[in-house]
Amino acid sequence: MTQMDRDTELSLVEGLRRGDAEAFDAVYEAYRPRVFGFLVRLSRSQTLAEDLLDETWLRLVSHAARLHADTRLLPWLFTVARNLYWTYRRSAALEETLDASALALIPCRDGWSSPFEVAAWHERQRRLERALARLSPRHREVLLLVGVEGLTPGEAAVVCGLTPEALRQLLARARAALAQALDLSRDRTPRRRGGR
Amino acid sequence: MMSNDVHDDPVLAALHDLPACDVGRRRAQRLGARCRVVLASETRVTSAAATASSARWPHVTGIALLAAWCAIYFMEIVRRGAAVWGP
Numbered sequence: 001m002t003q004m005d006r007d008t009e010l011s012l013v014e015g016l017r018r019g020d021a022e023a024f025d026a027v028y029e030a031y032r033p034r035v036f037g038f039l040v041r042l043s044r045s046q047t048l049a050e051d052l053l054d055e056t057w058l059r060l061v062s063h064a065a066r067l068h069a070d071t072r073l074l075p076w077l078f079t080v081a082r083n084l085y086w087t088y089r090r091s092a093a094l095e096e097t098l099d100a101s102a103l104a105l106i107p108c109r110d111g112w113s114s115p116f117e118v119a120a121w122h123e124r125q126r127r128l129e130r131a132l133a134r135l136s137p138r139h140r141e142v143l144l145l146v147g148v149e150g151l152t153p154g155e156a157a158v159v160c161g162l163t164p165e166a167l168r169q170l171l172a173r174a175r176a177a178l179a180q181a182l183d184l185s186r187d188r189t190p191r192r193r194g195g196r
Numbered sequence: 197m198m199s200n201d202v203h204d205d206p207v208l209a210a211l212h213d214l215p216a217c218d219v220g221r222r223r224a225q226r227l228g229a230r231c232r233v234v235l236a237s238e239t240r241v242t243s244a245a246a247t248a249s250s251a252r253w254p255h256v257t258g259i260a261l262l263a264a265w266c267a268i269y270f271m272e273i274v275r276r277g278a279a280v281w282g283p
Contacts, residue, residue: 019239021232028228033218040217050219054227061235065242128210147211179207 004030004073013071016064024061027073032057035077038144042085044133052088056081075151079159082141089137131181139174146171 004012015023035056040049059080067076132140145156157167218224 016235019235019242021235024232024235025228028231032224033216036219037214037217041214050223053219054230057227057231058234061231062238064235065238124210125214128214132211143208143211147208148214150212175205175207178211182207 009073010070013067013069013073016060017067017069019064024064027060028057031074031077034074034149035081038078038149039081039085041129041132041144041148042082042137042141048085048088052081052084055084059084072155074149075155075159078145078149078151082159085137127182131178134181135174135177138170139177142167142171143174143178 012023012027016027032053036049036053039052039056040046043049043052056077060077132143135143142156142160145151145159146153151159153167153171154164156171157164160167160170162170219227
């Protein structure tokens with residue numbers, strides 16, 4: 001996952017405020033996969049995630065000149081993306097479904113040491129994705145921000161519009177729900193009968 | 197759950213290992229191009245507004261100076277009038 005140091009980020013914000021296309025390209029390349037990953041896992045729909053991704057980036061460039069000089073770009077993008085998602089959900093009363101095509105987008109890691117490792121890693125990821133899909137969007141959102149995207153609980157609280165204390169409580173509940181869902185998915189994994 | 201716990205928690209640590217995913221290259225390029233166009237047009241609009249705003253300043257300053265000069269001139273007339281006809 002691409003990390004960006006603070007000085008680089010501040011200079012890119014300055015570039016965006018001036019309308020610098022190179023600054024935009026750098027931000028876009030660094031953060032597009034993270035915003036898309038967040039949206040596709042939150043919405044469980046590739047089509048919706050793509051539409052919301054478009055809207056998120058168009059919001060950024062429309063507001064670029066009015067960004068504060070000390071804007072944290074990734075939390076800003078996540079805030080816009082999650083607000084767009086919740087607005088969509090409220091207006092469309094989105095039916096929660098697990099979109100298999102969304103999960104199929106996820107690429108493999110490089111540098112496997114053995115086919116067994118590949119199979120084990122894929123199984124772990126599938127279990128995690130299935131467990132995430134079973135959670136409520138509120139729980140999924142906070143786990144994606146803190147667990148997957150590495151935001152601090154303080155940053156995630158700002159993104160979700162919660163107090164830090166409320167976010168900590170929500171995160172604890174979400175974590176417990178995920179742990180329970182992982183246990184469930186393990187129980188449901190078909191086991192080989194009568195091994196050798 | 198405190199921020200230290202986040203790093204130590206095995207469930208959240210497992211989430212951190214989930215791989216990134218992305219839109220297709222063509223779609224990404226199309227969106228990037230669209231955003232660059234919007235960025236350029238927004239910048240033009242903003243700089244045009246800033247230019248218009250800065251061009252208004254000499255005009256406003258001129259009116260203010262003229263008003264100040266008129267006020268001083270009027271006060272001087274009143275003062276001289278008072279000196280001639282006053283008590």
